[in-house]
Amino acid sequence: MIRATPILTALTLALALTACGKGGKPDEAKAASPKPAAPLLLAPEDLRQVGQSGLIGAPVINGAIQPARRADLRAEVAAVVLQVAKDNGERVRAGDLLIRLDATAIRDSLTSADEALRAAQQNFEQTERVLARQRTLNQQGMISMQGLEDAEVRRNAAQSELAAAKSRAVTARQQVSRTEVRAPFNGVVSERKISVGDTVQVGRELVKVIDPASMRFEGQVSADRLGELKLGQPVAFRINGFGDAEFRGKLARIDAAANPTTRQVELVAEFDDKAKAPQVSGLYAEGRVESADRRALVLAESSIVRQGDSAFVWKVAGNQLKKVAVTLGERDDRRGEVVIASGLAMGDQVLRAPTGSLVDGAPVQRVASGAGAASAVPAAAAASK
Structure with a gap:
């Protein structure tokens, strides 16, 4: 019998173990290989485009939306109110x-x-x-000249009295017509001041009528910025009650005198698109006069991620997501925008509201509106299963 040496036995065992390792389960080796990352789904509402603006640092306008055509109808006679035919908000036609x-x-x-x-x-x-x-009698010599003159004096006095009586009758007729208050133009009743049974005196305010089609932005600007204003300059403003919607117009009037108390100058801006103007007067509005000398690249602050003294954005470049460092400039607190001094170009697309789980170089996929970043996490999780 041949007795195996310890060296041979060890060599045989090593070869056997190596063979077992090569013949291991192929499914386990395949499972250990990395899977490609699922793309981030981006819809149009997930992106924001870098724009250009001349509003940051420009003169600020504070005011309200008011109609150009408005009438405060007041009582022209003292009387009791018998009928109120129109109420607040009702449309009326002239007459x-x-x-x-x-x-x-x-x-x-x-x-x-x-x-x-x-x-x-x-x-x-x-x-x-x-x-x-x-x-006739005077011509026949039957009365004196004095008698003729007396007759002329009586005729002239009667003529004057007739003219005065006509004037009184016209005034009385006008007073009767003033007991009916009618709409001066097509519009809407904005404010009713009286009710049936009220006794009104001359000058008492009765009702206000406005023309909604003539709405405009009436505001004030500091007299210190008056030198930067010119008729026809673009104006961008937001209106209370319309969220972040931005309205645009042009300066149509700048008053020649400043308010002696506030030292502000009144101005008027007409809407570029009157069809989009609010139909309610008195809404607070705030905006800026756009200046060509102040134009710069701007981006909403919600798209910028800050890390200490540095800042970056997530830019969509082709089908990839890129982390791009940016240099920030002046900030507009009212509009929530920041000047981008460097790092981006006009028209670049960045994420509107980036999160902390993004990866530089990650693939992206454009999808239809409503199927964007909100569904990206479930889609990625499903792809990894």
């Missing part, structure tokens, strides 16, 4: 009845004025006939 006042006492005055006019007319006609006879 529509808004308020009717009690005209009883005024109609009595009109009747009296008409009677006085009739009497004055008869008196004038009579003095005219008397004067005509006196002239």
